[in-house]
Amino acid sequence: MRHDARTDRRGFLRGAGAGMAACTFPAVLTARGRAAAAAPGERIRLGFIGVGRQGTDNLKAFLKRPGVEVVALADVDSKHLAEAAKVVEEAGGRAATFGDYRRLLDDRSIDGVVVCTPDHWHALATTDACVAGKDVYCEKPLSLTVAEGRRMVDVARQAGRVVQTGSQQRSEERFRLACELVRSGKIGKIKEVKVLLPKVNFAGPAVADSTPPPELDYAAWLGPAPERPYNEKRVHYLFRFFWDYSGGQMTNFGAHHLDIAQRALGRDESGPAAIEATATFNKDGWFEVAETSRIVYTYDDGVRLVCLQGEGSGHSVQFEGETGSIGVSRGSIASTPKELIHEPLGEKDVHLQVSKNHHQNWLDCIRSRERPICDLAVGHRSATVCHLGNIAIRTGRKIAWDPKAETIVGDPEAAAMLSRPYRAPWRLPEASSVKARAETPGRA
Template sequence: ELARELAALEGVFVKYICDVDAQHAAKAAAAVAAVQTPAPRTTGDFRHILDDREVDALVIAAPDHWHAPAAILACAAGKHVYVEKPCSHNPREGELLVAAARKHNRVVQHGTQRRSWPAIQQAIGLVRDGAIGRPIMARGWYNNVRPATGRCTEAPVPEGLDWDMWQGPAPRRPYRENIVHYKWHWFWHWGTGELGNNGVHSLDVCRWGLGVEYPRRVTSGGGRYWFDDDQETPDTHVVTFEFGSTFIVWEGRSCHPRGFENSRYGVAFYGTEGTLIIDGGSFRIIDLKDNEVRKVAGPGGNTAHLQNFIDAVRGQAKPVAEIEEGHKSTLLCHLGNIAHRTGRTINVDQKTGRIVGDPEAQSLWSRQYAPGWEPKV
């Protein structure tokens, strides 16, 4: 999807499609060939792309454990980067990615595309300008009806899949049928759960609207309640982020469609004079008498965000989701997951975002890597 949309932008040529699954690579190349000529080349190893001096930028839409390591290598090779959310598998990777972008002076755009949606930009401006009075709190939520992950044992690697390269920076594990190509999200070894998968979008908007950076305290509740299977991450999750004068609540239910404010996915800002509710690319304002006083609809999608990235690479604009902002929003997800995994409240240094006084929680700040794949700046 991203490759096809990029190829449709003026002055953009997609030279390569990289996928460790040969069938997926061929399918994506064919989709791009429908909007550009010639068709892109395919490869199973993105490092070949980094050696090509004609390539200006790399778009990383791989599993979470690949995002930061690949982006750091791309920066070191002189490439600009569009990295999908979440920008890291753990907090340390996010710190390193920001450092790599600064060291090599590269544009790194985070895939939190709501920062490019016109109605959302307008909504955030209204919140900051006092349209709902003083914001007291923000809530983000995501609801879905996902299938069971199932129980699987070791199985033969499918033909055409480079399982070793798929694992990349992650320590090696046997192939199982409930990992590739999507359910890896629900295993800590490769994914960050629903909080990192979709929660990062709403948390980014919450943080943007409230103008906050690092929380002082993070509390998590929830667990795996729907299915008894291999899934490790919670299917029902509520996280609270306290910032002192305000706070954010995120709630995710991966197996239940009912959300808040008549929306399965959204963000709400609650203020002293009203409420602003974001639903997709639209928003509405409700006053304290529960009357809808304003409603604005707008487009969503990826195109505007990709165009902003291209404009930034050309020096014509600033990236609206610059990687430091992406890291701060992703860090909220990591802190929420760490609170869940340790089973206790996490205290945070609001100046640095670092965990305070909890060695066990701090041990989840980074991870072990496959030999030779340790990210370095």
């Protein structure tokens, strides 16, 4: 939650609710962390921002990794916070808890931060952590808008931080093999890629606005999003089906499967040139995002990527080439001819970066200062593909995209949707204002 420099910090804490203002950081933990700072590389101390459903899953996964100590947790829902603290205790640790994640970032002994907030908080939490000298693991989709993603990359680079996007399929062997086979020309020139996304899993029907529950600091949950009354079916998991906070299954699963398509096409630093879409919406208005959609992305070499949400069957990502095909999903891979996926790649074939565990890859890169397998610049480009699909859906027009300039060409209204205003007093830091840090972990 980056706040305007003109906003008094103590005033914010007074206004954000007693749960935030009452949080204190145990002196013994701070002292222990500072003592450990003299021995870099022995243990990596992590803080978690957002410990709901996905946050707790990531918390449990990181607690199993060797050399990791979870020392702090932050969430605007006190129930989530208490449940996550119990998970840490059951694993034999102890974590300080905060309602305001900026208090967590004040601990100079924390090396890395895991961001699992709703999407509309990703950019603020990640850039604030980078400015504070922390490396970051940020859940997908990396951003809520294209402009946010670019700012995240610029700030992280200026601050010298290692940032992993939580698109864990990059670290799964079957997806890597499919990309290597495509990149090595094993099915000839690619004619078309098909990506299948699941149906919207909104828990209907809609309900009336109401008073927020006592455990949730709703003003803090909203943060930079537009102010509106609390509704129990717009928060927590269901936030992803409203434009103020997310982009539906396009950014939920699209951030996974379109990421694999981008990798296989060698477009990690680029993207499509044109996007057009059709979609259907919930007839009762339970949610805002598309219920079903068909999006066609065309790249500058003529390759078509057809993304179907809520319809179609087969593998999650399917590549059709002139001499064969490859389909890959979580847990399965198939090819035509069948033996293709069983033949070892040769020395001259494309061999992509290998990661056997997405969480461990980030931890290894915190120590080595290398870029992780899904560096935030990659996550930004993959999220951009998702955002462009949603812009085409919302405008109902064909979009012309310049991936080098990262702008929509010839359509000012659509181009304006590449960013969104933040509700005062929140704002992202400018990369130019970030003091460059040495590329070492966050120990001060």
